[in-house]
Each structure stands twice: as structure tokens, then as C-alpha cells.
Amino acid sequence: xxxxxxxxxxxxxxxxxxxxxxxxxxxxxxxxxxxxxxxxxxxxxxxxxxxxxxxxxxxxxxxxxxxxxxxxxxxxxxxxxxxxxxxxxxxxxxxxxxxxxxxxxxxxxxxxxxxxxxxxxxxxxxxxxxxxxxxxxxxxxxxxxxxxxxxxxxxxxxxxxxxxxxxxxxxxxxxxxxxxxxxxxxxxxxxxxxxxxxxxxxxxxxxxxxxxxxxxxxxxxxxxxxxxxxxxxxxxxxxxxxxxxxxxxxxxxxxxxxxxxxxxxxxxxxxxxx
Amino acid sequence: xxxxxxxxxxxxxxxxxxxxxxxxxxxxxxxxxxxxxxxxxxxxxxxxxxxxxxxxxxxxxxxxxxxxxxxxxxxxxxxxxxxxxxxxxxxxxxxxxxxxxxxxxxxxxxxxxxxxxxxxxxxxxxxxxxxxxxxxxxxxxxxxxxxxxxxxxxxxxxxxxxxxxxxxxxxxxxxxxxxxxxxxxxxxxxxxxxxxxxxxxxxxxxxxxxxxxxxxxxxxxxxxxxxxxxxxxxxxxxxxxxxxxxxxxxxxxxxxxxxxxxxxxxxxxxxxxxxxxxxxxxxxxxxxxxxxxxx
Numbered sequence: 332x333x334x335x336x337x338x339x340x341x342x343x344x345x346x347x348x349x350x351x352x353x354x355x356x357x358x359x360x361x362x363x364x365x366x367x368x369x370x371x372x373x374x375x376x377x378x379x380x381x382x383x384x385x386x387x388x389x390x391x392x393x394x395x396x397x398x399x400x401x402x403x404x405x406x407x408x409x410x411x412x413x414x415x416x417x418x419x420x421x422x423x424x425x426x427x428x429x430x431x432x433x434x435x436x437x438x439x440x441x442x443x444x445x446x447x448x449x450x451x452x453x454x455x456x457x458x459x460x461x462x463x464x465x466x467x468x469x470x471x472x473x474x475x476x477x478x479x480x481x482x483x484x485x486x487x488x489x490x491x492x493x494x495x496x497x498x499x500x501x502x503x504x505x506x507x508x509x510x511x512x513x514x515x516x517x518x519x520x521x522x523x524x525x526x527x528x529x530x531x532x533x534x535x536x537x538x539x540x541x542x543x544x545x546x547x548x549x550x551x552x553x554x555x556x557x558x559x560x561x562x563x564x565x566x567x568x569x570x571x572x573x574x575x576x577x578x579x580x581x582x583x584x585x586x587x588x589x590x591x592x593x594x595x596x597x598x599x600x601x602x603x604x605x
Numbered sequence: 606x607x608x609x610x611x612x613x614x615x616x617x618x619x620x621x622x623x624x625x626x627x628x629x630x631x632x633x634x635x636x637x638x639x640x641x642x643x644x645x646x647x648x649x650x651x652x653x654x655x656x657x658x659x660x661x662x663x664x665x666x667x668x669x670x671x672x673x674x675x676x677x678x679x680x681x682x683x684x685x686x687x688x689x690x691x692x693x694x695x696x697x698x699x700x701x702x703x704x705x706x707x708x709x710x711x712x713x714x715x716x717x718x719x720x721x722x723x724x725x726x727x728x729x730x731x732x733x734x735x736x737x738x739x740x741x742x743x744x745x746x747x748x749x750x751x752x753x754x755x756x757x758x759x760x761x762x763x764x765x766x767x768x769x770x771x772x773x774x775x776x777x778x779x780x781x782x783x784x785x786x787x788x789x790x791x792x793x794x795x796x797x798x799x800x801x802x803x804x805x806x807x808x809x810x811x812x813x814x815x816x817x818x819x820x821x822x823x824x825x826x827x828x829x830x831x832x833x834x835x836x837x838x839x840x841x842x843x844x845x846x847x848x849x850x851x852x853x854x855x856x857x858x859x860x861x862x863x864x865x866x867x868x869x870x871x872x873x874x875x876x877x878x879x880x881x882x883x884x885x886x887x888x889x890x891x892x893x894x895x896x897x898x899x900x
Contacts, residue, residue: 346744398635405632410625419886420636423643426882428827430845431871434852435642438649438868481639541829548853568743569834581743 349578367579376557377580381587383468384559388536391472396528399480400521403487404513418488422481429478433545436474441549467553471542479535483528490524491517530592537588540565560584643875650674650872654865674869681866686873688840689847693826695758696843700765701821708768708817712775713806717788730776733769746834760835761843765825771817778813779806815888819881826878844874 350367371377402421406414424432494516502512540561547554556570557563560580568577651671678686715726745764749755754763783806791801807814829845836842839850851867 342741342744342748345748349744349747402632402635405628408625408628410628411632412629417632417636419883421639423879423882424639426823426878427643427875428829428845428878430827430829430849431646431875432642434848434867434871435646438864439642439645477638477642545849545852548849564743565834568747574747577743578747 346578346582349575350582367576368583370576371579371583377560377563377583380557380560380563381584384536384539387468387472387539388533391475392529392532392536394472395476395480396483396525396532398476399483399528400487400525402480402484403491404517406484406488407491407517408509418485422485424477425479425482427478429541430545432478433474433542436470436477437546437549440470467546467550471539471546474542475535475539479532483532486524486528487521490521494520526596529595533591533595534588537561537584537591646868646872646875650865650869652865654863670865671869674865675873678866678869678873681863685839686844686847686870689842689844690873692758692841693843693845696761696765696828696832697822697825699758699762701818701825703762703766704768704771704821704825705814705818707766708771708775708821709810709814712772713779713783713802713810715772716776716779717783717785717806730769730773733767734773742831742834745831749835755835756838756841758841761828761832764831765821765828768817768821768824771821774817775810775813779810782809782813812888815885819885819888822881823878844870848874 351365402417405411406418411417427435498516499512502516507515538561539559543554543558544562544565547558556566561584564577564580564584567573567580651669651674653668653670653673715723741764746755746760749760754760787805788801791805792798796804826843827845828843829849832841832843832846833849836846839847842850848867848870851863851870855863855867
């Protein structure tokens, strides 16, 4: 409990406290009330980062969850030879450190060292340029999808296994086909798992940091210091020394994340039988 | 028991539909996607610096340089890679070990003892899961720097000790896996609370504990953000920060091209964690699904 207080409650309280002050040239550290928040809401860099992770969220999360769902349903269908190989194989990327994942994909993306360059050499023109301005966000999305698809698949698969076999049997006797069973039995059974996976994915997207920050070393001009709100907060406090404003940004993003996660949870559980 | 209609035979084979080839192909594509970067890494760890950029990425180069690369990785910069590996082990054992212990004790306690304010604690734990680690990291850093804890090993270990998700998992798991009647029987037989916990509950909780431990190990082993902000002494770095350091060194201005070391180092970094996952898969798979599998 002491550790919990030290690492959870205290930082939260401390950052709220920090966000209400400002270090000024004249007068030093003064209480400014909500001025930092006013500044943040008018901050175009923060807005740009927030919109970027919002767009990322809207595209990457559905794709990743649908792919994970397909994989989980396929493994659960029992029509697959060697399903445990697929289960473990697809989950394996989750165990790979994020840094290593980004380094690997970064090399693969690289036109000088990696596969993208090999493909371009083969076709004779720049077919694949994942590290260019148009594609960099998709390149990041691919890395995140690669890392977490298997994890989400496992959550879905665990939920599917909880469905009693008697239900499938009864459905089969009633003449329901595979797709009918998926639609009417499996998907409703997955409702809770889907809500959880969506919430975790939303949190993950809003906190996007590792992938762009490491890719930045490969393409320093494309990824700005305010590429995502989290990178912005990091750079504010460690490069810009504006700790008060950084705390403000962190709190705003935390609150937005919590609100969205809460709304998803409400919408996801309402209408459910439970 | 005999059934009138053989079509409704309850044997498992009747329920198991035919193997589907198209489904197998789709899943093979998934699997190739999952393995592609790992295979690339494995192959390129065997290449010399020159071959990495000149030969095709998914096939071996002209020389098989894996051993040379490993030796160079381990000895480069006075063997700093081994220091990083040792640091990572310390962080994993102290941080993930401590997190598992705390989560187990707290989760079990919350599941099996009632006390006033339990619902509030449950709400706080759920809320804490939703607070992302990176959002806490910057304030934690600011606070730790006031306490003089930054740039020490404690700065990594202390925040790693808390695992709300692990606590939650043990809690949910203990409610089902440890029957209250069993605990009462043990109490009637005169076993103390601690004795009961260690002889009865711990064994029943084992799959849950292994699951929590494994996820805590992965989280600590792979942690990047926290050490990035807390540490600036290379002697204290874990592997993740060290590798990124090398990567910056390889790509930055006036760079020292050590791509082969970044690649080989990456490979060496993921091998232990992948082995841990494969060895313990029986436990974590049952641990993850046990919470949901109840008929």
C-alpha cells in the first residue's frame, strides 16, 4: 500500500499541483491557477498531436481488432490443423520488446538496408517508401498491429473457450451453419472481451510514444518533437525544462483517455444481458 | 447411454468439422506476418556489416558471421552489453518478482477476506489499471528527482513493483480457484492463516501466479519509457535503452556504423524472453483462460 501510494497517488497529486504553477523569469515559481490549461487548449502543437493519435486510433485499432477477431475465430473453429502452433506463433510478437520491434521494422522499412529497398531494386522504382511523409503513420500502425494483434487474439480466444459446447451442439441440431453460429453465439459471447480490448487499445493509442520516438532516429525530419501528445510532454519536460506545462499536458491527455475509455465501457456493457 | 439417431452422436469427432484449407491459408498468412521480422532479424544477425546492406534481406550473405557478431556484441565498449543484460536481470528479478509477490498477497487477501471499504478498493484498482504507465512516468520522475532517487536502480524497481492488472487477475482468479470451504476446513483443523495460505492457497493459485509473473517479467524486460527518463548513466541502462543508444550511434551524425551490433544485440535481447514464454506456455494459457472458463 505504501508502494502503491508512492508510485500512483503521489505522482498524480504532484502533477496536478505542478500544473497549477509556472516558472517565470520574473518572480520564480508562482501559482497561476488554470492558466496552463488555457494555454494547452490553445496550443496548436498539442492539438496536432492529439488529432494525429485520434486518426491513428480510428484506423489502426479497428483493423487490429478485426484481424485479431478473425484469427481467434479461426483457431476456435477447430477446422484448422496445428491450431496451437498458430496460437503461440501469433502471440510471440507480444513478447518482443517494443524497442526491438521498432528497430527490426525500422531496418526492414529502410530503403538502404532493408526489405523495402530490396523490393524497390527489384521493381526498379520506389514502390515502397514506408519512411516517407505519406506513409510514416501507417508504418507506425503496422508495428503496433504486429505487436499487439496476438495479445488481443488470445483475449478473444479465451472468451470463446468459455462458451459451453452444448450451445454449439444445440445450434447445430437446429440447423445453424458456421456463420450463423459465429454471428448469433460467438460474437455476443465476445462482447466483454471486445470492450476490454478496445479500451486497452484506446489507452495505448493515446499514449503512443515508443514507436515514433525510436523511429525518429531514422527519420528525424518527419517525426517532430510534438508528433504525439506523449512525445510532446516528454520533450517539454526533458528538453524544454517546462515541467509545469508538461504536467498539464499529461493530465489533459489522461483525462481525455479516461473519458473515452469510460464511454466505450458504458456503451459496450449497456444492452448486454449482464 | 444409447441414442436413437446416430447423427447426434456425442463423441467429439462428430462435433469436429472437416479441416478447412482456405482457413489454413489465411492463418498461414497471419503466421508469416508474425514471423517475418523475426526471421529477418535471425538471418541478418548472421551477416557482416557489408552484407546487411548489399544482399537480399531474407537470405543469407556471403559469409556466416553470426559467431563473430555475437562476440563483437558482447565485447564492444568494454562488454557494456553484458552490463546491460545484468541490469535487466536485476530489474526483472527485483521488479517483476516483487510485483508478483505483492499482487499475489494483495489479490488473495482481497478475494478471501472481507473488510469495510472493499468495494472502494475494487473501484480504485480498476481505475488504476486504466491509468497508463507512461502518463505516470513524467510526474514520477519529477517526484523522484526531488527525492534524489533518479539515476539509481531504485527509480526503475519501485515503480515496477505495482501491477494493478496483476492484482486484479489474482483477485478474480482466487475467487474461483480457492474454495472458501477449503480454507474454512483448514482453519477448523487448526492451521494458521499463513500456514493456510502457503500450504493450500498457493498451490491452487499457481497458474494465476505464473501468468502474472510472466506478464510482469515481459513488462519489466521490455520497459523503455521509464528507464529512458529515469536513467542517464549507461552503466545502469537495461538492454532496451542500450540498444536504442547503439542505434542512435549508428544513425546519428558522425556515426559509427554498428548496425550489425544493433541487430545481433536485438536478437540476443529477445531470445531469453521468448524461451520463457515457450517454456511456461502451459501455465499462462491455463491461467489466462481459467478466469473465463467456467461451465
